[in-house]
Amino acid sequence: MAERASNKAPDEASGRAPGPDGASTGGSGRAPGSTRRRSERARRAIYDAALALVGEVGYARTTIEGIAARAGVGKQTIYRWWPSRAAVLLEAFLDLAEQAAGEADGGAGIDEIPDTGDLEADLKLVLRATVDEMNNPKYEVPSRALAAEGIVDAELGAEMARKMLEPQLRLYMGRLAAARPVEGVRRGLDLRIALELLVGPLAHRWLLRTAPLTHEYADTVVEYALYGLAPRG
Numbered sequence: 202m203a204e205r206a207s208n209k210a211p212d213e214a215s216g217r218a219p220g221p222d223g224a225s226t227g228g229s230g231r232a233p234g235s236t237r238r239r240s241e242r243a244r245r246a247i248y249d250a251a252l253a254l255v256g257e258v259g260y261a262r263t264t265i266e267g268i269a270a271r272a273g274v275g276k277q278t279i280y281r282w283w284p285s286r287a288a289v290l291l292e293a294f295l296d297l298a299e300q301a302a303g304e305a306d307g308g309a310g311i312d313e314i315p316d317t318g319d320l321e322a323d324l325k326l327v328l329r330a331t332v333d334e335m336n337n338p339k340y341e342v343p344s345r346a347l348a349a350e351g352i353v354d355a356e357l358g359a360e361m362a363r364k365m366l367e368p369q370l371r372l373y374m375g376r377l378a379a380a381r382p383v384e385g386v387r388r389g390l391d392l393r394i395a396l397e398l399l400v401g402p403l404a405h406r407w408l409l410r411t412a413p414l415t416h417e418y419a420d421t422v423v424e425y426a427l428y429g430l431a432p433r434g
Contacts, residue, residue, distance in 0.1 A: 246272035247279060248293035252343055255290060260346035265289070287350045287357050294343045295364060301334075314376040320384040321427055323376065324399060328419035331400075335407045335414055348408060370396055385427060398426040 250271035254263045265286055269276040283289045315323050334340050347365075351358035373396035380386035402422045406412055 243272070243274050243278065247274065247289065248296055251286070251289045251293045252297065255346050256338070256342045260286075260290075260350065263290075263346075285357075287347065287354060290343055291347055291357065291361060291364070294340075294347060297340070297343070298365075301340075314372050316376060316379060318381070318384070320376070320380050320386065321423060324423045324427075325420050327373075328399065328403065328423060329416045331403060332414045332416060332419045335403065345408075370400070373399060395426070399423065 247268060250268045251263070254267055254271060258267075263286055265276050265279050268286065268289060269279055279289060283292070314327050317323055335344070347357075347361055351361045370393075374392045377386060377390070377392050377395050382388075399422060403414065403419065406414055406418070412418075
C-alpha cells in the first residue's frame with residue numbers, strides 16, 4: 202500500500218543519469234528502448250540484491266559493495282543514484298510492497314479500505330492482513346532494518362514516514378471519515394488519534410516483540426478501539 206517510488210535507474214553504460222523518458226542524456230548512441238531496458242534490469246538487480254543480503258547477513262553487514270557485487274553492477278552506479286545503503290533498501294522495499302499490493306488486488310493496487318457498511322468487520326479484515334505481512338520474513342526483515350536505521354537517521358526516518366506510513370494511514374482515515382453513525386463512530390473525532398488506536402498497538406508489539414502478533418490480537422485491538430474498555434451492555 203505504499204506510494205510508488207521514483208524508479209528511474211542510471212545509465213550504467215554511459216555513466217550519465219537517464220533523462221525523463223529513461224533514455225540517456227548523453228550521446229552513447231544506444232536506442233532509447235535499449236537503454237531503458239538495461240536501466241530497468243540494473244535497477245531490478247540492485248533491489249533484489251539489497252533485499253537478499255539483508256535477509257542473509259543482516260543490515261549491519263550489508264554494504265554498497267556487497268549489493269553491487271550481488272547485482273553485477275559497479276558500486277559507482279549505486280552511489281550515482283542513491284546516497285546510502287538505507288536509501289537503496291527503502292526504495293527496494295517500497296517496490297516490493299507495491300508489487301505485493303498489486304498482486305493482492307489483481308494488479309490494480311489498493312487505494313481504499315473496504316466499506317461494506319460494517320466498520321468492525323472491515324477493520325478486522327485489514328488488520329489481519331497487516332499482521333500477516335508483519336509476520337512474513339519477506340517483509341519483516343527489511344522492515345526491521347529500516348525501522349532501526351530510521352531511529353538514528355532522522356532524514357531517513359522522515360522519508361520512511363512520508364513514503365511508507367502516511368499513504369497507509371490515509372486509508373484508515375478515509376474509512377473512519379466515511380463511517381456512518383450506525384457504525385458507532387461519532388462525529389468530530391480526531392481521526393489521526395483514532396487510527397493510531399488501531400495501528401499503534403500492532404506496531405508496538407511487532408517492534409518490541411512483547412508478544413506474538415495474531416489474528417485474534419488484531420480483532421481485539423479493533424474491538425477495544427471501537428468500544429473502549431467500559432462494560433458493554
